[in-house]
Amino acid sequence: MRDADRIRMLGRERYVIPARARNEDRFSIRAGDIVRELTLSGVNQVCSALKTRKFLQDNNLRLVDSSGPRSGQSTTVVYTYEFVAKGERDKGTDRQDAWNRLRGALKDVFAELGGGENYLRNERANFYGPGKDR
Numbered sequence: 001m002r003d004a005d006r007i008r009m010l011g012r013e014r015y016v017i018p019a020r021a022r023n024e025d026r027f028s029i030r031a032g033d034i035v036r037e038l039t040l041s042g043v044n045q046v047c048s049a050l051k052t053r054k055f056l057q058d059n060n061l062r063l064v065d066s067s068g069p070r071s072g073q074s075t076t077v078v079y080t081y082e083f084v085a086k087g088e089r090d091k092g093t094d095r096q097d098a099w100n101r102l103r104g105a106l107k108d109v110f111a112e113l114g115g116g117e118n119y120l121r122n123e124r125a126n127f128y129g130p131g132k133d134r
Contacts, residue, residue, distance in 0.1 A: 007045065007050065008058070011049075029078070031079070034046045036075075043073055047074075047077055051063060061082070062083075063079060064082050065080040066080070
């Protein structure tokens with residue numbers, strides 16, 4: 001098992017599940033506690049694993065705060081999470097998903113017009129009407 005998977009599993013077992021059982025809205029994980037418990041040599045992988053989309057989505061969490069040094073890579077970093085209803089997603093994620101669904105929607109239309117750059121060039125040239133300059 002990879003270290004990242006061990007970190008996420010420990011985070012779930014030691015922090016997420018007990019906080020959910022106590023009906024807490026929010027809880028925190030200190031990176032140094034994970035490093036110490038798993039006897040890891042560095043903190044970078046802990047900080048990375050606790051912020052991953054996989055950890056957040058698998059546990060229905062939203063990262064609401066992280067405190068510590070600017071680098072964000074220290075045993076003193078504390079991540080604060082809140083539980084999200086299973087059907088609810090972070091608004092930023094919803095916006096990104098909507099954007100991803102739209103990507104390429106007009107690809108065929110622009111291809112018929114000679115590509116996006118050609119379309120914009122023609123639109124700019126005819127902005128004030130045919131044959132009229134500013």
